[in-house]
Amino acid sequence: MADRHLIDVHILLVDGDRLLLTQRGGSDAFSGRWHLPSGKLDAAEPVTAAAAREAYEEVGVVIDPADLRVVHVTHVAGSGPEPRLGLFLHARRWHGEPTNREPDKCSGLRWVRLDEVDELDVIEYPAVGIRAYLDGDAVAFSEHGWVPVAV
Numbered sequence: 001m002a003d004r005h006l007i008d009v010h011i012l013l014v015d016g017d018r019l020l021l022t023q024r025g026g027s028d029a030f031s032g033r034w035h036l037p038s039g040k041l042d043a044a045e046p047v048t049a050a051a052a053r054e055a056y057e058e059v060g061v062v063i064d065p066a067d068l069r070v071v072h073v074t075h076v077a078g079s080g081p082e083p084r085l086g087l088f089l090h091a092r093r094w095h096g097e098p099t100n101r102e103p104d105k106c107s108g109l110r111w112v113r114l115d116e117v118d119e120l121d122v123i124e125y126p127a128v129g130i131r132a133y134l135d136g137d138a139v140a141f142s143e144h145g146w147v148p149v150a151v
Helices: 047-059 114-119 124-135
Strands: 006-015 018-024 038-040 068-076 084-091 106-113 140-144
Touching: 006 047, 006 124, 018 047, 018 114, 038 047, 047 068, 047 084, 068 124, 084 124, 106 114, 114 124, 124 140
Parallel strands: 006 084, 068 140
Antiparallel strands: 006 018, 006 038, 018 106, 068 084
């Protein structure tokens, strides 16, 4: 296992009773599965600025960082070569119509009714944050994929 932990931001764009999901492209184990617009923090970048940047880069919407609120934090193992701290942010407002701006990484976008999210093949890691949002566990913390360590 790597000696560092990545920090990821995941953006929940909710329009009424619908959530925007992206479908992973490529040929890895997650190809074809559903995810949220997301990405890693850059050096010296605040969390809300990273989330706004990733939303613009991936789906072309403009979000004022002040319109983002953290709805869940999870510490994840097994979703890639390095452990991750995932921060899930709900965008209260945004400007623009979502479009697929990274067709080399994303094979599609889809608005999904909130009551239908569980019927899709969502990658386990983002599913944790989506479920917390849907359950109303604002600013809750979870751990996912870790094997218990004997003390």
